[in-house]
Amino acid sequence: MNFDFTDDQQAIKRTAHDLLADRFKPGTVRELAEAERYDDGHFSELAELGWTGIFVDEAYGGQGLGLVEAAILAEELGYTVAPVPFLANAAAGLAIQHSGSDAQRERLLPGIASGEAPGAAGVLRDGVAGLVADAEAAATIVLLPPPGADGDAVVLAPGDCDVEPVAAIDQTRRYARVTPHAGAGEALPGDPMAALDRIATLVAAEIVGTIQRTLEMAVEYARDRQQFGRPIGAYQAVSHRCADMLREVESARSTAYWAAWAAGSEPKTLPLAASMTKALASDAGWSVPAAALQVHGGIGFTWEHDLHFLLKRAKVDGALFGSAAEHRERVAALSGL
Amino acid sequence: MDLTLSPSEQAFADELRAWLAENHPGEEPAGDEAAWQFRLDWQRRLHELGYAGLSWPKEFGGRGATLIEQAIFGEEMARARAPMAANVLGLVMGGPVVIAHGSEEQKRRYLEPILSGEEIWCQGFSEPESGSDLASLKTRAVKDGDEWVVTGQKVWTTFAHHAKWCMLVARTDADAPKHQGLTYFLMDMDQEAVQVRPLRQITGEAEFNELFIEEARIPDANVVGGVGNGWAVAITTLMHERAGLGAASAASVRIALGQLVELARERGVADDPTVRQRIAALLIESEALRLNAWRGLTQIMKTGIPGPEGSLPKLQWSAVNQGLTELAVAIQGEDGLARDSDWTYRFLRARANSIEGGTTEILKNIIAERVLGLPRLR
Numbered sequence: 134m135n136f137d138f139t140d141d142q143q144a145i146k147r148t149a150h151d152l153l154a155d156r157f158k159p160g161t162v163r164e165l166a167e168a169e170r171y172d173d174g175h176f177s178e179l180a181e182l183g184w185t186g187i188f189v190d191e192a193y194g195g196q197g198l199g200l201v202e203a204a205i206l207a208e209e210l211g212y213t214v215a216p217v218p219f220l221a222n223a224a225a226g227l228a229i230q231h232s233g234s235d236a237q238r239e240r241l242l243p244g245i246a247s248g249e250a251p252g253a254a255g256v257l258r259d260g261v262a263g264l265v266a267d268a269e270a271a272a273t274i275v276l277l278p279p280p281g282a283d284g285d286a287v288v289l290a291p292g293d294c295d296v297e298p299v300a301a302i303d304q305t306r307r308y309a310r311v312t313p314h315a316g317a318g319e320a321l322p323g324d325p326m327a328a329l330d331r332i333a334t335l336v337a338a339e340i341v342g343t344i345q346r347t348l349e350m351a352v353e354y355a356r357d358r359q360q361f362g363r364p365i366g367a368y369q370a371v372s373h374r375c376a377d378m379l380r381e382v383e384s385a386r387s388t389a390y391w392a393a394w395a396a397g398s399e400p401k402t403l404p405l406a407a408s409m410t411k412a413l414a415s416d417a418g419w420s421v422p423a424a425a426l427q428v429h430g431g432i433g434f435t436w437e438h439d440l441h442f443l444l445k446r447a448k449v450d451g452a453l454f455g456s457a458a459e460h461r462e463r464v465a466a467l468s469g470l
Numbered sequence: 471m472d473l474t475l476s477p478s479e480q481a482f483a484d485e486l487r488a489w490l491a492e493n494h495p496g497e498e499p500a501g502d503e504a505a506w507q508f509r510l511d512w513q514r515r516l517h518e519l520g521y522a523g524l525s526w527p528k529e530f531g532g533r534g535a536t537l538i539e540q541a542i543f544g545e546e547m548a549r550a551r552a553p554m555a556a557n558v559l560g561l562v563m564g565g566p567v568v569i570a571h572g573s574e575e576q577k578r579r580y581l582e583p584i585l586s587g588e589e590i591w592c593q594g595f596s597e598p599e600s601g602s603d604l605a606s607l608k609t610r611a612v613k614d615g616d617e618w619v620v621t622g623q624k625v626w627t628t629f630a631h632h633a634k635w636c637m638l639v640a641r642t643d644a645d646a647p648k649h650q651g652l653t654y655f656l657m658d659m660d661q662e663a664v665q666v667r668p669l670r671q672i673t674g675e676a677e678f679n680e681l682f683i684e685e686a687r688i689p690d691a692n693v694v695g696g697v698g699n700g701w702a703v704a705i706t707t708l709m710h711e712r713a714g715l716g717a718a719s720a721a722s723v724r725i726a727l728g729q730l731v732e733l734a735r736e737r738g739v740a741d742d743p744t745v746r747q748r749i750a751a752l753l754i755e756s757e758a759l760r761l762n763a764w765r766g767l768t769q770i771m772k773t774g775i776p777g778p779e780g781s782l783p784k785l786q787w788s789a790v791n792q793g794l795t796e797l798a799v800a801i802q803g804e805d806g807l808a809r810d811s812d813w814t815y816r817f818l819r820a821r822a823n824s825i826e827g828g829t830t831e832i833l834k835n836i837i838a839e840r841v842l843g844l845p846r847l848r
Contacts, residue, residue: 134474134479134764135472136764136765367846369838373835373838376834376841377834379841380782380785380837383778391757395473398473409758412754413754465747470734
C-alpha cells in the first residue's frame with residue numbers, strides 16, 4: 134500500500150506546476166479569457182513537451198504513460214485555469230485509445246498526440262451534445278453516451294455535424310453545441326464506458342486543481358483581511374467554512390487519484406471509482422469556489438478579482454461528461470440498488 | 471502509487487483472516503456481565519497471537535506492527551464484526567503512554583496486565599465543566615508525604631466499573647498557567663474514595679460513568695512523565711488513538727451501508743430516485759473517508775508527519791454514520807421510531823459520534839489552525 138506518486142510522477146507534477154505558473158500568470162489568463170481566445174503558442178509548447186500524447190501508446194506517437202500522469206497534468210492545468218485546449222484533445226484521445234479499433238487508433242491518435250489534428254469529445258443526449266469544449270477547432274469529435282447508458286460512441290469529422298458556438302460562463306475555453314447529421318460518423322467498437330470513465334476521471338482531476346487554488350486564495354485572504362480588529366480567519370464562521378473546503382478538496386483528490394490508478398492497475402474498479410470521483414468533484418467544483426467567494430466577501434464578487442475565472446471553470450467542468458446526479462445514479466446502480 | 475497490499479501486507483491480512491475464520495467468537499451474549507466476560511475472553515485470545523498489543527514494540531509483548539498493518543487489522547476486525555477487546559483503553563492509550571513516558575519500573579509493573587486483560591484501564595480526563603477545553607480541568611491533587619490526595623469529579627469514563635487503573639489528569643499547581651499545572655497519574659480505582667456512578671444516555675443504556683473522587687490516595691510512584699507535564703503526556707495519549715481507526719471506521723460504515731441497501735430493497739424504495747441519490751452520496755463519502763485515511767497513513771510513513779487529509783477521517787465518519795442511520799430511520803417511516811429496533815438504537819447512538827473523541831467543532835478548529843494555518847481564535 135503506497136498512496137503516493139512515484140518519484141517520476143512527482144517530477145512531472147513539479148515541472149508542470151512551475152512551467153504553468155510561469156506561462157499562465159493571472160494577468161495572462163485574464164487577458165486571454167476576456168478576449169475569448171487562446172495563444173496558439175501555448176498549445177504547441179505543451180505538444181512539444183509531449184503532454185498532448187502523454188497517455189497515447191508510443192506506437193501512435195505518444196509517451197505511453199498512464200492516466201495517473203495525465204491526471205497530474207490536468208490537475209496542474211486546472212490550478213492555473215490555463216486557457217488551452219488540452220482537456221478536449223485528451224478526452225478524444227482517451228476515447229479513441231480505449232474504445233476505438235486498431236484502424237481508428239492508427240488514423241486518429243497520431244494527430245491527437247502531436248496536437249496537429251486535435252480532437253474534442255462530449256456526451257450525446259437526445260441527438261445533441263450540448264456543451265463540447267473546443268469542438269470548433271477540432272479535426273475529430275467523439276460523442277459518448279451518458280454515464281452508464283447504452284449506446285455506441287461515435288467519431289465524427291467536422292463535416293459530419295453542425296457545430297454552433299456556445300457562450301458558456303467559462304471564458305477560458307471555447308465551447309460549442311454539436312449536432313451530428315443523421316447516420317453520420319462511425320461507431321467506436323469498444324465499450325464506450327471505458328472511455329467515459331477515463332475522461333470523467335481526468336475532468337475530476339482538473340477540478341481538484343482548480344478548487345485547490347480557490348481554497349488557497351480563501352485561506353490567504355482570511356489570514357490577511359482584518360475586520361473588527363482581527364483577521365477574519367480567526368472567526369469560526371470563516372475558519373470552519375475553510376475546514377469544510379479542505380475536506381471537499383482532499384476527498385475529491387483522494388478519489389480522483391484512486392480512479393486514475395484503477396484505470397491502469399485495477400480496471401474492474403474503474404466504473405465505480407470514476408463515477409464516485411466525478412460525482413464528488415462536480416459538487417465540490419461548485420461548493421468550494423462558492424465558499425471561497427463568500428470568504429472574500431464583496432471583492433470576490435467583482436470582475437476585477439480573479440476568483441470568478443476559477444469558479445466558472447470548475448462549475449462547467451462539473452457538467453462535462455456526466456453531472457454529479459448522473460454519476461451518483463450510476464454509483465447506486467453499481468452498488469446493488 | 472499502488473493501492474493494493476504489498477506481499478508482506480497481504481500475508482499479514484491473510485494470516486489474520488484465516489485466524490479470524492477459526493477463532494471468531496460469534497455474537498456477543500446479552501447481559502452486561504456475560505458481555506464483559508466475552509470481551510475479556512476475546513482479548514486473551516487476541517493476546518496469544520500478539521494481536522492485543524498490535525502497535526506495541528515487541529520487547530513489551532506487542533507485535534511492532536506498521537501503521538499499514540494496524541489499519542489492515544482495524545479493517546479486518548470491522549469487516550468480520552469481531553468484538554472489541556475488553557481493555558481497549560489500556561491497549562490503545564494507557565500502554566502506549568507508559569511505553570513513551572513511563573519509568574522502567576512502571577513498564578515492568580503495568581504493561582503485561584494490560585495485554586492479558588488482567589487489569590482494566592479507564593480514562594479520567596473530561597470533567598463536567600471541562601469538555602473540549604480539557605486544560606481547564608479542576609480536579610486537584612495535593613502532595614502529602616509520598617502520596618497525592620485527589621479530589622474532584624470526572625465524566626464519560628468508559629469501563630470505570632471494571633477498571634483497576636484510571637489514567638487521571640489532575641491539577642497539581644493552581645498558580646501555573648492552565649496547561650502547565652497538570653500532572654498525569656495512575657489512580658487505583660480500588661478505594662472507597664472513588665465512587666463510580668453509571669451515566670444513562672439517550673439510548674437508555676449506560677456505556678459511560680461519572681467518577682466522584684473524594685480525597686483518593688495516589689502514591690508518588692504513580693506519576694507518569696513528571697509532575698507538571700500532564701498536558702504533554704495526555705496529548706500523546708490522544709495522539710495514540712489507533713492509527714487504524716480511520717480505515718476501521720470506513721470498513722464499519724461500509725458494512726452499515728450494505729445493510730442500508732438491503733433495507734431499501736426490503737422496504738420497496740430501492741427505485742426511489744431520492745433514496746438512490748442519498749445512498750450513493752453516503753457510499754461516495756465513505757469511500758472518500760477510506761481513501762483519505764490510507765493516503766494519510768502513507769504520508770505519515772513517508773514523512774513522519776500526518777498530511778492534511780489525515781485529519782479528516784473522524785469528521786467524515788461521524789457525518790456518514792449519522793447520515794446513514796437517519797436515512798435508515800426515514801426509509802422505515804412510522805415503523806422507524808420503534809424503540810426496540812436496531813436501526814433506531816444506532817440512529818440515537820450516532821448522535822454521540824460528532825462529540826466523542828473530539829467534537830466536530832474542535833476538529834475543524836484543529837484543521838483551520840494546524841493544517842490551513844489560519845489565526846487562532848484567542
